[in-house]
Amino acid sequence: MEDFKFKSATKIIFGKGAEDTVGEHVAKHSRKVLIHYGGEYLKEFGILDRVIQSLEKSGVEYVVLDGVVPNPRLSLVYKGIKICKEENIDFVLAIGGGSSIDSSKAIALGTKYDGDVWDFYCGKASPKSALKVGTILTIPGSGSEMSESSIITNEKGNLKFGIDCELIVPEFSILNPEMCYTIPPYLMSCGIADILSHLFERYFTTTKSSILSDHLLEGAMKALLEVAPNIKKEPKNYDYCSEIMWLATVSHNGMLDAGRTSDWGSHRIEHEISALYDITHGAGMAIVFPAWMKYVKNENIDRFVQLATRVFGVKCENDKQLVANKGIACLEDFFKSLGLNTTLTEAGVPVDKFEEMAQKAVGDSEYVGRFKRIGKNDIVEILKLSV
CATH class of the missing domain: 3.40.50.1970 (Rossmann fold)
Incomplete structure (x- = not known):
């Protein structure tokens, strides 16, 4: 820590x-x-x-x-x-x-x-x-x-x-x-994706030992995965709305990344998508995060195996790549179950400004993110994976 x-x-x-x-x-x-x-x-x-x-x-x-x-x-x-x-x-x-x-x-x-x-x-x-x-x-x-x-x-x-x-x-x-009773289903889905993205940004860390935070983050993720399908069925269930509202607050108040580095590379990429095309932030994160995961997973494959097995319930196998890929596939399936798109093409977002978006994302820096430092060319490749 x-x-x-x-x-x-x-x-x-x-x-x-x-x-x-x-x-x-x-x-x-x-x-x-x-x-x-x-x-x-x-x-x-x-x-x-x-x-x-x-x-x-x-x-x-x-x-x-x-x-x-x-x-x-x-x-x-x-x-x-x-x-x-x-x-x-x-x-x-x-x-x-x-x-x-x-x-x-x-x-x-x-x-x-x-x-x-x-x-x-x-x-x-x-x-x-x-x-x-x-x-x-x-x-x-x-x-x-x-x-x-x-x-x-x-x-x-x-x-x-x-x-x-x-x-x-x-x-x-x-x-x-x-208050959640007034939210259209699509916006609730975007909010859920946003919450999960905040948990992921903290989960993908370079900190060697942060056991408590790992379990807190994984517990929050599992709670979100459990509550999300229920609130889709019963959008005016007070208990489900309570869980979602408090999860959103706790996921971004700084407590869950105390003592560990966070990444935030995916958010920088998404900001360029929503800045140009004005899509809702949570909807953008549902597209960017799976692509980012596919691109960076070999930076620390064990972290992706841990996510897949502990959070998404993927059974442990000898092939770490297979387990990690199954975890990412589970995430994509979760977003789809919420009615969210997982590719730019599905979302109707043009794919002809990747260079511009990548340059804006890095700005005056050479890279963004901490789990894996990604530069302009990396961001272009991530955007290509999101098509």
């Missing part, structure tokens, strides 16, 4: 009707907030009205900014920053999934900065302060409700960059599994 620092700063309020208490939680930090969200379902199901009622009851003023879309846009972030500065807002309340939360975090950073908030995402500057952020999670998957991460798409150049910063870890996150 490697040296690490771990801090869990987010207060989790988990349970039925938890969003009705948001006013009292916000009031501890602010008297005027920006409510930031996307999706008419929040109005359709009365979620926005309940949030506003709770804020008003606690004497909290608010300004509303909607319009968040998957792969949240920098242009909307700029709009939110302008509102916060003009209205003297000191807290951002995100309602939604990862896109709303990431956009809110970007607004929180930009409001306290005199320059262009994009400076933080492209590495030109480091944030020194930020507004505080709270979240009401409605779509599990990204884990942004308890993480220090934010990923934003800049429409100019189709660039999708992220930042990790302790300043934007949410003060609190409200998780009501009943």
Whole structure:
């Protein structure tokens, strides 16, 4: 196990009707907030009205900014920053999934900065302060409700960059599994794929000994594989929704990769796909991860054998390659059972810009990823395996 620092700063309020208490939680930090969200379902199901009622009851003023879309846009972030500065807002309340939360975090950073908030995402500057952020999670998957991460798409150049910063870890996150009842089946499937991708990024490590984390990650994967088909059959089962929502949060709050390196090469590749073609992130990860696995498995075949046998139940055989390949095939079958595509062709994504995507993925670096350092040519080959 490697040296690490771990801090869990987010207060989790988990349970039925938890969003009705948001006013009292916000009031501890602010008297005027920006409510930031996307999706008419929040109005359709009365979620926005309940949030506003709770804020008003606690004497909290608010300004509303909607319009968040998957792969949240920098242009909307700029709009939110302008509102916060003009209205003297000191807290951002995100309602939604990862896109709303990431956009809110970007607004929180930009409001306290005199320059262009994009400076933080492209590495030109480091944030020194930020507004505080709270979240009401409605779509599990990204884990942004308890993480220090934010990923934003800049429409100019189709660039999708992220930042990790302790300043934007949410003060609190409200998780009501009943919110999952409003999620279309396809988006739930994308969320499940996103959760699994976060577990994989941590699982594929170069750390020699991290036994506890291995078992925690494998346990989370097995729980997800068990619950996923059940929630497809019973999308309004509170217990299943609870498991998915908490799995999403735990998979990305930093606890499961404490003391070990994580990879993140696959995420860099997918970001270029969704930046160019605007597909949902989880759907992109269902395409990229099997291809990445096929390309890098010989870097540490034993790790793939361990995944196949411990998580997917592949019987141990003398041929490690066969066992590893069966594990990858099980993963592809799982994604297909969720109604997700596992190739770019099936997803209708053009396959003529691999060189461009690979160059953007590595940027100014020579490689991405840690499990296996992959450069531009490697990424092109991985993308070819995903066709």
